[in-house]
Amino acid sequence: MGELRLMKGNEVIAEAAIRCGCDGYFGYPITPQSEVMETLMDREPWNETGMVVLQAESEIASIHMVHGAAGSGKKVMTSSSSPGISLMAEGISYLAGAELPCLIVNVQRGGPGLGTIQPSQADYWQSTKGGGHGDYRLIVLAPSSVQEMNDFVELGFKLAFKYRNPAMILTDGVIGQMMEKVVLADYIPRLTDEEINEKYGSWVTNGRKHNRQRNIITSLEMDSVRMENNNLRLQEKYARMEEEDVLFEEIQCEDAEYLLVAFGSSSRICQKAVDQAREKGIKVGLLRPISLFPFPKKPIAVLAKQVKGMLVVEMNAGQMIEDVQLAAGCSIPVKHFGRMGGIIPSPGEVVEALEQKLIGG
Amino acid sequence: MTEEIIIAGFGGQGVLSMGKILAYSGVMADQEVAWFPSYGPEMRGGTANVTVILSESRISSPVLNEYDTAIILNQQSMDKFEAMVKPGGVLIYDPNGIIHPPKRTDINIYKIEGTLIAAELGNVKTFNMVVLGAYLKAKPVVKMESVEKGLQKSLPTRHHYLIPMNLEAVQKGFESLELVQAV
Amino acid sequence: MELKDIINPNNLVYEKPKLLTENTMHYCPGCSHGVIHRLLAEVIEDMGIQDKTIGVSPVGCAVFAYNYIEIDWQEAAHGRAPAVATGIVRTNPDKVVFTYQGDGDLASIGTAEIMHACNRGENMVVIFVNNGIYGMTGGQMAPTTLLGQITATTPNGRDAGRNGYPLRITELIAQLPGTSYVTRQSVHTPATIRKCKKAITKAFQAAIDKKGTSFVEIVSTCNMNWKMTPVKANEWMVENMFPFYVPGDLKDSSKNDPESYTPLKN
Numbered sequence: 070m071g072e073l074r075l076m077k078g079n080e081v082i083a084e085a086a087i088r089c090g091c092d093g094y095f096g097y098p099i100t101p102q103s104e105v106m107e108t109l110m111d112r113e114p115w116n117e118t119g120m121v122v123l124q125a126e127s128e129i130a131s132i133h134m135v136h137g138a139a140g141s142g143k144k145v146m147t148s149s150s151s152p153g154i155s156l157m158a159e160g161i162s163y164l165a166g167a168e169l170p171c172l173i174v175n176v177q178r179g180g181p182g183l184g185t186i187q188p189s190q191a192d193y194w195q196s197t198k199g200g201g202h203g204d205y206r207l208i209v210l211a212p213s214s215v216q217e218m219n220d221f222v223e224l225g226f227k228l229a230f231k232y233r234n235p236a237m238i239l240t241d242g243v244i245g246q247m248m249e250k251v252v253l254a255d256y257i258p259r260l261t262d263e264e265i266n267e268k269y270g271s272w273v274t275n276g277r278k279h280n281r282q283r284n285i286i287t288s289l290e291m292d293s294v295r296m297e298n299n300n301l302r303l304q305e306k307y308a309r310m311e312e313e314d315v316l317f318e319e320i321q322c323e324d325a326e327y328l329l330v331a332f333g334s335s336s337r338i339c340q341k342a343v344d345q346a347r348e349k350g351i352k353v354g355l356l357r358p359i360s361l362f363p364f365p366k367k368p369i370a371v372l373a374k375q376v377k378g379m380l381v382v383e384m385n386a387g388q389m390i391e392d393v394q395l396a397a398g399c400s401i402p403v404k405h406f407g408r409m410g411g412i413i414p415s416p417g418e419v420v421e422a423l424e425q426k427l428i429g430g
Numbered sequence: 431m432t433e434e435i436i437i438a439g440f441g442g443q444g445v446l447s448m449g450k451i452l453a454y455s456g457v458m459a460d461q462e463v464a465w466f467p468s469y470g471p472e473m474r475g476g477t478a479n480v481t482v483i484l485s486e487s488r489i490s491s492p493v494l495n496e497y498d499t500a501i502i503l504n505q506q507s508m509d510k511f512e513a514m515v516k517p518g519g520v521l522i523y524d525p526n527g528i529i530h531p532p533k534r535t536d537i538n539i540y541k542i543e544g545t546l547i548a549a550e551l552g553n554v555k556t557f558n559m560v561v562l563g564a565y566l567k568a569k570p571v572v573k574m575e576s577v578e579k580g581l582q583k584s585l586p587t588r589h590h591y592l593i594p595m596n597l598e599a600v601q602k603g604f605e606s607l608e609l610v611q612a613v
Numbered sequence: 614m615e616l617k618d619i620i621n622p623n624n625l626v627y628e629k630p631k632l633l634t635e636n637t638m639h640y641c642p643g644c645s646h647g648v649i650h651r652l653l654a655e656v657i658e659d660m661g662i663q664d665k666t667i668g669v670s671p672v673g674c675a676v677f678a679y680n681y682i683e684i685d686w687q688e689a690a691h692g693r694a695p696a697v698a699t700g701i702v703r704t705n706p707d708k709v710v711f712t713y714q715g716d717g718d719l720a721s722i723g724t725a726e727i728m729h730a731c732n733r734g735e736n737m738v739v740i741f742v743n744n745g746i747y748g749m750t751g752g753q754m755a756p757t758t759l760l761g762q763i764t765a766t767t768p769n770g771r772d773a774g775r776n777g778y779p780l781r782i783t784e785l786i787a788q789l790p791g792t793s794y795v796t797r798q799s800v801h802t803p804a805t806i807r808k809c810k811k812a813i814t815k816a817f818q819a820a821i822d823k824k825g826t827s828f829v830e831i832v833s834t835c836n837m838n839w840k841m842t843p844v845k846a847n848e849w850m851v852e853n854m855f856p857f858y859v860p861g862d863l864k865d866s867s868k869n870d871p872e873s874y875t876p877l878k879n
């Protein structure tokens with residue numbers, strides 16, 4: 070077993086990156102995630118594993134630096150919070166279009182605009198439905214604990230390389246700033262240039278070798294027929310993600326008559342709400358989507374046949390509820406409870422909302 | 431057993447680091463722990479608070495609407511958190527700077543003269559350790575050895591020479607807790 | 614004499630560099646981009662660095678540069694080539710990386726990226742093609758458009774009050790401690806082409822020697838959007854652009870100022 074530590078979610082992202090053989094991090098400071106780069110700079114991984122860490126001049130530059138390094142087959146990442154992710158939208162779309170693997174961490178804060186530095190989940194749509202231009206998808210993972218912050222760094226990279234697609238860890242100030250026990254992963258060595266050429270030689274741009282054709286990384290295609298084919302290839306890839314890599318957790322769902330659906334920090338609050346409601350005799354369970362894209366449609370459809378109603382709890386005005394409604398169909402009520410602006414709902418409020426919106430109503 | 435604590439006061443009183451040492455002590459005692467701070471610019475000078483949860487089992491929400499124990503170190507925090515102590519729970523406060531003492535009759539209330547004791551000890555920075563000691567008297571959730579180990583883990587090695595002084599402050603706080611009301 | 618007698622290896626005096634592909638260039642006849650591509654291909658071939666060179670193409674007329682030179686390329690978003698190049702070179706410090714950018718790309722939408730890459734002294738070469746206009750999108754004003762110059766968005770000529778002044782970004786770049794070699798060239802005569810090739814060679818050598826950023830501005834024409842014949846465009850460039858964008862070296866730390874550059878520790 071790996072090393073046990075008490076750490077903040079943000080610090081763990083940095084530590085996990087170093088340990089999983091990440092080649093580079095490019096970022097720009099923004100609350101509430103600045104500890105990611107601060108921890109990296111303090112750890113000086115360039116001395117230990119050779120990982121490059123660079124404070125860029127903006128989030129725009131950060132994400133395009135990720136493009137450059139990812140295009141050379143390196144395992145690279147960036148992190149930011151909501152306003153910075155908006156700036157990265159351009160680069161994320163280019164990465165998706167050029168089919169480059171990378172990891173992007175969004176430690177969300179409340180918006181719109183400069184908003185608040187307090188936690189929020191209002192970037193659900195931005196992360197799962199685009200954000201940048203064009204028909205593309207990100208692999209989106211929503212950790213609900215500091216341990217998962219650790220685990221999803223390696224998982225995010227694994228999926229990113231499996232599909233040659235950017236992956237995002239979508240979290241918020243609660244998980245980023247919270248300290249919990251975490252078992253750190255063991256070190257994985259960074260790939261050597263020879264290993265990169267062996268594994269990814271068909272597409273990387275790290276200098277044309279005698280034994281291969283030159284490679285070009287681009288999202289541009291002026292021929293419409295070919296461009297449509299590129300799009301179809303992307304869509305096939307997204308469909309394959311929906312087949313093979315849906316992740317979710319069911320908590321106390323076996324006998325549930327009502328269901329809470331929540332991701333990330335909200336799902337932690339809902340776990341407590343489930344306990345509190347059950348003490349009152351309400352049989353409620355919790356479904357926690359872990360991969361927000363691909364979204365766990367099937368388990369929601371199955372539970373829609375079992376429960377009398379669903380309450381989607383999010384720190385936003387109602388975003389994931391649209392996906393839950395689509396998956397659940399029209400046979401049962403699907404309601405929303407959310408707080409915004411950096412206010413975190415308490416477990417008590419969730420139970421109250423459950424009683425008012427579903428059981429009483 | 432699960433103990434859900436809020437520690438609240440001014441930024442600069444060592445609220446967050448007190449919570450951190452408590453959390454580390456929990457880790458040393460093999461418990462599950464969560465430490466969730468208020469964050470942002472308000473930490474500097476304004477109010478600061480931290481939720482600490484120690485438990486034998488998996489911890490669900492780090493955000494709570496009621497607490498087993500509230501450790502309250504200024505008036506704003508009293509106004510906000512007195513009502514959030516569970517019936518039968520514990521409220522510990524330092525009377526220094528408190529204009530309106532707690533009024534609840536359904537909770538256990540203790541006082542700790544943390545500010546005075548820290549001044550007597552000759553280092554106001556040990557204030558939070560005095561309060562921690564007082565808390566451990568009211569709620570012996572972790573043993574003193576675990577606190578010592580927690581201090582070792584949470585302080586950088588270059589500050590380890592400060593540990594004996596901190597432990598003395600914890601001990602002093604432990605001995606100085608005053609019961610105001612028991613239910 | 615028949616054609617096959619003329620096209621005969623013995624008569625060869627001039628040849629397409631091997632690194633230039635067989636693809637037909639999409640540039641307008643007379644455009645400077647084609648000449649500059651050829652020079653780049655020659656330099657990379659002469660230096661024998663084709664297997665470790667990665668180019669980053671811009672958004673602009675040169676977006677398809679990757680179709681013409683037989684090396685690895687990445688195509689960057691508009692203005693972001695210096696960031697993409699930074700990502701490549703930071704994680705592949707032994708490779709030779711260059712960006713190829715127009716004036717809109719480098720001096721307008723990508724000002725932050727170029728300034729900061731040069732200021733950090735990223736070990737790379739920047740080829741900056743300044744034709745004073747947005748060629749690709751049909752001839753709108755660029756940051757480098759001269760006062761009085763007519764473009765699609767300055768139909769009565771660029772007016773300082775409304776549009777601001779032409780930007781001599783290369784002069785700014787030369788101030789930055791991260792750059793070791795900053796020069797302004799052109800490719801409108803055989804002599805200037807030879808000089809420009811030397812400058813590009815020197816810039817690539819500086820990258821190989823890890824001397825930080827080398828910056829080669831090439832004052833160019835866009836005869837299409839300037840609405841001139843190629844010959845007229847060259848004349849107009851000499852008459853109007855050169856007085857403002859004066860050709861010559863702006864900084865050469867190998868000659869005069871080796872202290873001004875601090876090498877990058879990765």
Ligand SMILES: Cc1ncc(C[n+]2csc(CCOP(=O)(O)OP(=O)(O)O)c2C)c(N)n1
Nearest residue numbers: 672673674691715716717718746747748749
């Ligand atoms: C974000 C974005 N904005 C605008 C454009 C449209 N656009 C394409 S090329 C270009 C200007 C290119 O001018 P320059 O960099 O001078 O290159 P040239 O074509 O003159 O060589 C513009 C505005 C774009 N592709 N992306």
Ligand code: SF4
Nearest residue numbers: 640641644674748835
């Ligand atoms: S539009 Fe101008 S820059 Fe573009 S290819 Fe034609 S002449 Fe060259």
Ligand SMILES: [Mg+2]
Nearest residue numbers: 715716746748
């Ligand atoms: Mg131009």
